[in-house]
Amino acid sequence: MTVTLGLLGYAAAVAVLAPRLLTGTWMYRSPRLGLAALHAAGLSVLTSVLLAGITCVATPGRIQACLAALTGHPTAVMPPAVIAGMAVPFLLLARLAYVAARQTRRHRIDRGRHGEILSLLGRHDPELGATVIEAEEPTAYCVPGTGRIVITSGTLRVLSPAHLDAVLAHERAHLAGRHHLLVGWATILATAFPQPPLFRELRTMTAELVELLADDAAARSAHRNGLADALGALAVARSTDRIATGGLELGLAVTGGRVLARVQRLLDPPPPLSMAGRVGGAGAAVSVIALPALLVGIPAVLAAGLAACPLIFG
Known part of the structure; x- marks a missing residue:
């Protein structure tokens, strides 16, 4: 043994x-x-x-x-320990498969419901390449699996065209990098096996690090200061009210992660490794x-x- x-x-x-x-x-x-x-x-x-x-x-x-x-x-x-050991791989795979299937089914249902809401409340803006929702709360996010970027009318009122361009570049980076797959896998692991500290940290850090990846992608498009200003403006302008989207957590929002730390990182980039x-x-x-x-x-x-x-x- x-x-x-x-x-x-x-x-x-x-x-x-x-x-x-x-x-x-x-x-x-x-x-x-x-x-x-x-x-x-x-x-x-x-x-x-x-x-x-x-x-x-x-x-x-x-x-x-x-x-x-x-x-x-x-x-x-x-020996009982050997018999238990024989069952481990099957139980482990069964647990992962069950949680993954449940998460996938729930997200598919939520995306369908969210798509219906966007069809009713949103309008596609071809110049922005995004769906605009009439809502006071300023926010922007992408919906994985659909390639759709959603912004609110409150965002359009708060951000200048340059700032809005930076925010859209951030969301496009999420979609291009398929960051939702990493976040989804980390969520499955943390849900299936919540006890190990690694899996809990994996979910938290994955959600934070993909935001930094999207920030870096937007910064490479010459939007570093614009994105920093946009994040600050959105963070200040956000109210405590949620958008009427059925309470769904479907997308990767531009204000995800630790916003203040992200702004500081954009304005004063750390030296590369x-x-x-x-x-x-x-x-x-x-x-x-x-x-x-x-x-x-x-x-x-x-x-x-x-x-x-x-x-x-x-």
Whole structure:
């Protein structure tokens, strides 16, 4: 059971320690690398638990042989821990599939309902390439899956044409980058497995970092100061009233994340990560995924050449 216990221990360590080790100011300097590192850690935890279950499923005969060799009596009874380990990959996948199907169905229903509301209340503005809703609250967001950007008439009153152009560039970056897929996956993990600190942090940080990615994309289009001014104007002008959209949280809003920190980051961009930092971050992301495979692969290669009881791989 050495490999199985090692995989489970590794998964527990990453699930608890990764939020402390990975998160930091460096993520705001390189949000893309930060997303890669966090999602690699999340994938590593899932992979480790799955592989731990698979090692139990793949080696029951070896375990029984080892027990017989140790006790001197043949046995057909599997230890309860082994039986539980065999069920782990199936339960894990079933839980993920259930939550993913439920989330997908709910979002599909919400998008349909939201589309009906937009058809009734909104009008398409071909110059802006967006749907305009008559509402006092200034806001702008995109609706994933439809490619639609929605703004309110309150936004048009608050923002100048240059500021509005920056906001639209931000929302187009969300759609082009398909950021909703990362947010959706992080939400599925946090909903399916709310206990691990990593998955909770993954959902929070993914929502924040995709906003920084969209900010950077808009800034590359020469909208850095315009977007900063627009964010400030929208944050000040927003009221406590919600738009009459049925309370749906469908899109990625331009005022998502920590608005003040985003404004400061736009006005005073942090220095980019050094080459060593980028290489180190990428190496950490690759390593955290590769290690579970090495924990299984190396003992398997060693056990293949051993004629003795294969406790090392059990």
